[in-house]
Amino acid sequence: MTFAVARYTADEWMEYSDSAHRLVFKESRNPELDRISFALLAHNQKSPVGYVTCREIDADSLYWQYGGAMDEFKGFNAVRAFKLFFDYCKERYKRITTLVKNDNVQYLHLLMKMGFRAIGLRCFANEIYLEMFWGEQ
Numbered sequence: 001m002t003f004a005v006a007r008y009t010a011d012e013w014m015e016y017s018d019s020a021h022r023l024v025f026k027e028s029r030n031p032e033l034d035r036i037s038f039a040l041l042a043h044n045q046k047s048p049v050g051y052v053t054c055r056e057i058d059a060d061s062l063y064w065q066y067g068g069a070m071d072e073f074k075g076f077n078a079v080r081a082f083k084l085f086f087d088y089c090k091e092r093y094k095r096i097t098t099l100v101k102n103d104n105v106q107y108l109h110l111l112m113k114m115g116f117r118a119i120g121l122r123c124f125a126n127e128i129y130l131e132m133f134w135g136e137q
Contacts, residue, residue, distance in 0.1 A: 003049055003077075005084045006041045013039035013053065020051050024068035036065055040088060042081035049073045050081040054089070060136075062089055064098035079110060086114055095135035102128040 008016070013036065020041075021029050037056040042049040052067030067085070069078030089096055099122055100108055111132050120131035 003042050003044055003081055003084055005088055006043065007088075008039045008041065010036050010038060016041075017053070020048070021066065023048075023070050024050075040085050042084050047072075050078055050085075052082075052085045056093075057095075060094040062093040062096050064089075064096065082110060083114075090134070093135070095133070097131065097133050099129040100132055102130055108132075 017039070018028055021027070035055060036053040039051055039053045041051045048070055050067065050069035050073060053065045055063040055065055057063055064085075069081060073081065086096075096116075097119075098111075098116075100111065102108075108130065111134075114134065116132040116134040118130045119133045122129045122131055
C-alpha cells in the first residue's frame, strides 16, 4: 500500500479538522482551538490514513499540535504515515517539538526511534505530557 502526503492551509483544514479528530480520538472538539499554520494528511488511493496539525514557530522551528491515525490504519501503516510526516517536516525545519501523553508508550517509542528526546514535562487537566524535541538546539 502506497501513501502520499497532502498539505492543507489552516483555512482548508478547518473543513476537516473536527471530523479527523472524532475519527482518531472518538470525541468532538472545537476546530477554532487549532492555532496551526498548516496540516498534513497521509492518504492512500481510497481514504485518509492519519494527520498532524503543525504550528510554525519560526522559519526553523515547528510544533506538532494534534495528530493520529484512523482506526483501520493503526499499527504498521500508521508508523509508515508518521515517517512521511517526519520526513516532510525534517526536510523543511531544523527543530520539531510536540507534547505526548505519558501513557502513549507506542508513540513515545516511535518518536525516540526517530531521534526525539524528552526535554520536559507538562501537566494539563490531571494528565502528564512529555515535551519531545528533535533537531538542533
